[in-house]
Amino acid sequence: MLKFSRTQRISAITKILMENPNRVIGLNYFTELLNAAKSTTSEDIVIVRDMLHFLDAGTIETVAGAAGGVKYIVNAPENLRKNFPTELCEILSDKDRIITGNFLYMTDILANPDILQKAALLLASTFKEEELDYVITVETKGIPLAYEVAKLLGIQLVIVRRDSKVTEGTTISINYLSGSSKRIQSMSLSKKSLKKGSKCIFIDDFMKAGGTALGITELLREFECQLKGIGVLIDNNEVPKKLVDGYVSIVKYNGIDEQGNAVLKVSDNWCK
Amino acid sequence: MLKFSRTQRISAITKILMENPNRVIGLNYFTELLNAAKSTTSEDIVIVRDMLHFLDAGTIETVAGAAGGVKYIVNAPENLRKNFPTELCEILSDKDRIITGNFLYMTDILANPDILQKAALLLASTFKEEELDYVITVETKGIPLAYEVAKLLGIQLVIVRRDSKVTEGTTISINYLSGSSKRIQSMSLSKKSLKKGSKCIFIDDFMKAGGTALGITELLREFECQLKGIGVLIDNNEVPKKLVDGYVSIVKYNGIDEQGNAVLKVSDNWCK
Numbered sequence: 400m401l402k403f404s405r406t407q408r409i410s411a412i413t414k415i416l417m418e419n420p421n422r423v424i425g426l427n428y429f430t431e432l433l434n435a436a437k438s439t440t441s442e443d444i445v446i447v448r449d450m451l452h453f454l455d456a457g458t459i460e461t462v463a464g465a466a467g468g469v470k471y472i473v474n475a476p477e478n479l480r481k482n483f484p485t486e487l488c489e490i491l492s493d494k495d496r497i498i499t500g501n502f503l504y505m506t507d508i509l510a511n512p513d514i515l516q517k518a519a520l521l522l523a524s525t526f527k528e529e530e531l532d533y534v535i536t537v538e539t540k541g542i543p544l545a546y547e548v549a550k551l552l553g554i555q556l557v558i559v560r561r562d563s564k565v566t567e568g569t570t571i572s573i574n575y576l577s578g579s580s581k582r583i584q585s586m587s588l589s590k591k592s593l594k595k596g597s598k599c600i601f602i603d604d605f606m607k608a609g610g611t612a613l614g615i616t617e618l619l620r621e622f623e624c625q626l627k628g629i630g631v632l633i634d635n636n637e638v639p640k641k642l643v644d645g646y647v648s649i650v651k652y653n654g655i656d657e658q659g660n661a662v663l664k665v666s667d668n669w670c671k
Numbered sequence: 672m673l674k675f676s677r678t679q680r681i682s683a684i685t686k687i688l689m690e691n692p693n694r695v696i697g698l699n700y701f702t703e704l705l706n707a708a709k710s711t712t713s714e715d716i717v718i719v720r721d722m723l724h725f726l727d728a729g730t731i732e733t734v735a736g737a738a739g740g741v742k743y744i745v746n747a748p749e750n751l752r753k754n755f756p757t758e759l760c761e762i763l764s765d766k767d768r769i770i771t772g773n774f775l776y777m778t779d780i781l782a783n784p785d786i787l788q789k790a791a792l793l794l795a796s797t798f799k800e801e802e803l804d805y806v807i808t809v810e811t812k813g814i815p816l817a818y819e820v821a822k823l824l825g826i827q828l829v830i831v832r833r834d835s836k837v838t839e840g841t842t843i844s845i846n847y848l849s850g851s852s853k854r855i856q857s858m859s860l861s862k863k864s865l866k867k868g869s870k871c872i873f874i875d876d877f878m879k880a881g882g883t884a885l886g887i888t889e890l891l892r893e894f895e896c897q898l899k900g901i902g903v904l905i906d907n908n909e910v911p912k913k914l915v916d917g918y919v920s921i922v923k924y925n926g927i928d929e930q931g932n933a934v935l936k937v938s939d940n941w942c943k
Contacts, residue, residue, distance in 0.1 A: 401725070406681045406715075410722040413685040418788070443678075450682040453673070498840035506839060506861055510830055512822035516690070539810045543828060546815040550784035556815060558782055567778060568770035589778055 401434060408433045408443050416447065416459065416471040421527075421553025425468040444469055473551045475524040483517045484649050484665040490514075491633075491650065491663050501655050505633070509540045509604050518649055519547035521669065522602060522630040525647050526552065529627050532597035533557045535619070537586060537611055541604035544632060548602050557599070559618065563587040571621050578608020578642045586614055593622045600628040606648065609641040616643065634666060673706060680705045680715050688719065688731065688743040693799075693825025697740040716741055745823045747789075747796040755789045756921050756937040762786075763905075763922065763935050773927050777905070781812045781876050790921055791819035793941065794874060794902040797919050798824065801899050804869035805829045807891070809858060809883055813876035816904060820874050829871070831890065835859040843893050850880025850914045858886055865894045872900040879907045881914035888915065906938060 403411075412429055429440045448459040455476035459469050487508075496504045508514050522544075531552060536545035537559045549556040563570040567589035577584050593599070601615045612629050619626050634648035649669060653662035675683075684701055701712045720731040727748035731741050759780075768776045780786050794816075803824060808817035809831045821828040835842040839861035849856050865871070873887045884901050891898050906920035921941060925934035 403722075403725075404718075406678055406718045407722045407725070409678045410681050410685045410719045411726060413682045414689050414722075414726070414728070417686050417689050419785075422785075446676075446678045447682045450675075450679045450686075453675075453679070454683060454686070456686070498838075500837055502838045502840075504838070504840055504861070504863060506830075506864065507827065510818070510821075510828035512818065512825070512828065513691075513694075515818075516822070539814070539830065539832065542811070542814045543818040546782070546784065546787075546818055549782075550788070553784075555779065556782035556784065558778075558811065560811065565772055566770075566774045566776070568774075568776055589776070591776060592778065 403433050403435070405439075405443065405446075408435060408440070409446055412440075412443050413447050413450075416469070419553070420457075420471050420473050420551050423462045423466065423468045423470045425466075428468070470553075472527055473520060473523055474527070475520045479517060480521065480669050483521065484669045487514070487518070487632075487650050488663040488665060491652070492661050494660065497655060497659065497661060503652065503655075503661050505604075506540065509632075510543055512543075515544050515547050518632055519544055519551055521649060522647070523548050523551035525630060525668070526600050526628050529600070530598060531600055531627060533593060533599045533624075535559060535599045535601050535615060536603055537561075537615070541602060541632075544604055545602035548600075548630070557588070557592050559586045559588050559615070561586065567591075571618070573614060573618050573621065575614030575617060576610055578610030578613070579638055584610075584614070586611075586618055588618060588622070593619075593624050595623045597622075597624045598627050599624055600630065601626060602629075603631045605633045605635060606631040606641070606646065607635045608638045609643040609646070612646065613642040675705050675707070677711075677715065677718075680707060680712070681718055684712075684715050685719050685722075688741070691825070692729075692743050692745050692823050695734050695738065695740045695742045697738075700740070742825075744799055745792060745795055746799070747792045751789060752793065752941055755793065756941045759786070759790070759904075759922050760935040760937060763924070764933050766932065769927060769931060769933060775924065775927075775933050777876075778812065781904070782815055784815075787816050787819050790904055791816055791823055793921055794919070795820045795823035797902060797940070798872050798900050801872070802870060803872060803899060805865060805871045805896075807831060807871045807873050807887060808875055809833075809887070813874060813904075816876060817874040820872075820902070829860070829864050831858045831860050831887070833858065839863075843890070845886060845890050845893065847886030847889060848882055850882030850885070851910055856882075856886070858883075858890055860890060860894070865891075865896050867895045869894075869896045870899050871896055872902065873898060874901075875903045877905045877907060878903040878913070878918065878920065880910045880912070881918070884918065885914040 457474035534549035535557045569590045572587040629646035636651040637654045648666045729746035806821035807829045841862045842859045844859040901918035903920045908923040909926045920938045
């Protein structure tokens with residue numbers, strides 16, 4: 400049977416842990432894959448943990464008991480917290496992004512893996528201390544961001560639809576008032592989607608008045624689930640009074656100024 | 672300045688490469704972060720490459736020139752190719768998944784990061800030799816899968832909408848015939864989404880007759896872009912004659928049998 404050097408084992412362990420955030424991996428998995436003693440593997444894991452500490456990129460926790468092992472908990476490094484929101488403001492301030500009707504075009508950003516990975520890491524880090532069961536979002540544009548947050552937290556994503564589909568089985572639908580346009584809107588979710596008593600966070604791309612977030616709160620109540628937090632990429636500050644509170648955002652959008660420039664600033668959460 | 676041991680550097684390099692598939696990372700980035708000589712860093716990378724080779728999990732390519740460096744190319748390991756499609760068939764065969772109207776409930780699977788990561792790795796590996804610019808999908812259910820494939824290929828995701836939105840600017844919309852129900856449907860995409868002459872693959876959750884895939888072909892023609900491949904999670908074999916050819920799927924769905932069981936089998940692509 401193959402024997403590996405410590406450097407080789409460390410590379411393999413790092414890869415496997417990074418690909419499975421917040422999931423308990425039994426030590427046996429590593430000892431069998433890498434043909435190494437348990438004590439040796441534990442030493443390897445300490446080295447990986449130290450390196451994560453140096454990179455300010457999370458930690459590895461030991462989970463005791465029969466189903467025990469180790470799990471990697473993500474963290475947004477200080478330099479990412481400091482630089483990414485500013486970079487995002489710069490990207491969004493590009494004059495070419497302003498489209499007819501004075502909207503800011505951001506569809507590309509909301510489907511860009513490089514940007515979303517960073518944004519999701521900031522949001523996931525905010526909620527990493529909570530015991531969560533689901534990340535919930537509403538179709539369509541916020542889905543990749545919410546998916547990435549769910550992945551980093553090692554939990555299931557749940558996508559709320561605008562209307563109910565035959566392929567969803569029995570659904571619960573609610574009507575809610577969009578906070579900004581005061582229009583009645585609906586959202587719908589399969590009864591199979593959420594277990595009663597679950598804890599969720601709501602992730603979305605953009606918050607205007609917070610009508611959708613409030614709708615999610617009501618929908619979760621129907622499922623007897625709790626909303627433990629709200630995170631959005633961009634907070635529209637043109638509507639300063641929100642229907643929900645206690646949310647985090649990465650940047651704030653203040654509309655388009657008289658010179659035709661989009662006005663953006665970093666949200667207070669990330670200034671610290 | 673901090674000095675790191677080889678094991679520590681290897682852990683950091685592995686993490687950074689795994690998080691940035693198909694992206695060129697300059698050697699300087701590693702030498703500065705880890706305060707190591709170029710030759711030392713090159714040796715470190717060889718160790719990571721060897722370990723990836725052992726895990727059958729891809730490779731690290733060296734890119735020469737001024738913008739040169741190294742990039743990690745993903746690969747679906749043999750055991751994943753062999754086991755994952757079978758596991759997926761088992762998960763989908765669960766009797767509780769059959770809902771009114773004889774539909775198979777799979778919404779949870781299409782938003783489960785653990786499953787999608789594996790499925791996306793199979794699909795991304797299929798297309799990794801192509802020079803691609805975009806992964807394209809149609810809202811809603813296939814978005815997380817398509818996002819994950821885009822991420823593994825290090826390229827941008829593009830989401831086609833069912834109808835045009837004010838926040839998308841000028842759009843191109845086409846009408847197409849859904850292959851199975853013979854209904855006219857539309858799809859719409861912002862003109863800003865794709866650069867002329869780009870190469871794309873289409874990723875979706877489910878293929879029935881292939882009407883949507885054919886629609887995408889037409890839409891891409893409008894953008895003067897090429898479709899280089901099609902990959903779906905589940906191929907509905909109840910409609911054996913498709914409107915497109917040359918697609919890959921992971922499993923085939925053959926409807927629900929007289930005993931009320933969903934009939935699934937592994938697609939030929941993954942049997943090899």
